[in-house]
Amino acid sequence: MKYTVNEKGFYGNFGGAYIPEMLYPNVEELKEKYLQIIQDRAFQDEFRSLLKDYVGRPTPLYHAKRLSEKFNTTIYLKREDLCHTGAHKINNTLGQILLAKRLGKKRIIAETGAGQHGVATATVCALMGYDCIVYMGEVDMERQKSNVERMKMLGAQVIPAKSGSRTLKDATNEAIRDWINNPVDTHYIIGSVVGPHPYPDMVARFQSVISDEVKKQLMEKTGKENPDYVIACVGGGSNAAGAFYHFLDNEKVKLIAVEAAGKGVDSGYSAATTYLGKPGIIHGSKTLLMQTEDGQVVEPHSISAGLDYPGIGPIHAHLFESGRAKFFSITDEEAFKAGVMLSRLEGIIPALESAHAIAVLENLNIKKSDVVVLNLSGRGDKDLMTYITKKDEFLKD
Amino acid sequence: METKTKVNNRITQLFQQKKAGVLNIYFTAGFPNLEDTAQIIKSLEVAGADMVEIGMPFSDPLADGPTIQQSNEAALRNGMNMKKLFEQLKDIRKEVKIPLLLMGYLNPVMQYGVEDFCKKANELGVDGIILPDLPIEEYIETYKGLFESYNLSNIFLVAPNTSAERLKKIDQNSSGFIYIVSTDSTTGNTKDITQAEGYFKKIQSSGLNNPTLIGFNINDHKSFNFACNYANGAIIGSAFIKALKEAKELKGSISNFVSSIKKS
């Protein structure tokens, strides 16, 4: 279990809880109670039953034949895009709302980048009758307009984050500030494996349903439960953590994490954290962080709002440092083209985040006999405007 | 068990002489203009502040409300950074006698190097450090000996929901003073601090070894006086930043601001 969190809240050199005292009692309460609550039988029953009947799990493990043919190997897509609300995010928000209920909280706050986590949070709040406030960077509200409207329709209040780069990092700052101001009645549903301990571990556990299902489904389909590769994109890293989780200790399974290179890793417009980052502290956690020499956080760039984050979850910083996972980065253009390719080959329009994971297939030396599981974290409906407006730039040839 | 610290600096000395009505003022270095730092500190001393917190600007000040967020952003835009700040403070002790603290977030300090940072702070004549996101457990395990060897007081925050047990732990590992956060809030909020009387009284009667200053949402003579009833003094940040923002001439505005707080 050397890749899961230790009793002090660290993954190797990364993790911890670097938070001001005003948040300490909240985070401590979570830390004391989260394992007991989520391991409780009644909690598990309710969680499993809603994952099945409300989210639509298990999501299919689909043998993508035309894609496999193109890369001369065997590729399975884990269809998280078929989850209710269109991405893996709801696995976590459902778990956390059930936890919030048991903690006696009355009000839910969340941050969102692409809007997928915001929609998934607004959805479970509607389901459970909770007030929901979602912070979203002003820039992201513009490029993910349809998700803003979805959140509002679900009854959530969307508050624009107007500081800094006005994207995911700033939305997260605003959500944390809200929590500081409302520590007693509010639960903060973080959307990825980031933030102070125990959030990264808690979110990873809720997302681990992905690899739990993959193991069983792969056994049924191929007679063995371990693939040769698991591939996932990494913004904060929750879909990757969930897809890797049950394979972490089996070193024969190659774990491939894909970051957003933006306009190129050295272009100054990138979100490739493991390439550009150094150890630092962001949102309460010690991890790899894109920053200046003076320790100021650098504004990232990616075509996909969900990967536009200057850090990564501490579990991924550890997987990178230990070499357990291999990290690649994919440019805006490569991701865009991979998104179009998957649409044409398989009839599946992927989220631009997930398109980064598809694009990396070009860069791996996959053997014909290998079995590859690629986590298709979300569907591309929310990205249609970007697919339309960037078409001339990226598909000229 | 009482842990005596070896720290003896201008902060500990101040509280030996002055037990009530201590006024500590925060400002962000590099705001309104890059080169205002020394002038602001000197003017605060002349105006009658007892202590000054020099804010080291950070891109992501999590515990701060809009006023201090904006002063941080502006300071960074003006070109402030740690090295620049330390240059500006090079000769500050030739003129200024009151205690000086550096306040900021852990990440820039980590990148500078914690030991180098402490060494430099000591050389410049800084007495205390406030890093709200440095956990006390990590401080005790990794940094306490270092801070004390450079005669620096590390100042911890206490909040309304801090348990009695944790308060004791903080007290045992503090020197200088303990920073009592007035209400559950980020800085510069408008929550009424008179609501917090019960919490202030509880802390006042808990027999702490260290002096206390109440901060967050203290913005005028009335709230300053109220806070001083329950602690050795109080800290003002956002209200002072607002005054600086509107100031036509620094020295006079600072003098007026401090008088407006202390007027009897």
Ligand SMILES: Cc1ncc(COP(=O)(O)O)c(C=O)c1O
């Ligand atoms: C479809 C999709 N995939 C991936 C991500 C990135 O998040 P994470 O790295 O936590 O999986 C997002 C975030 O919004 C998303 O919407």
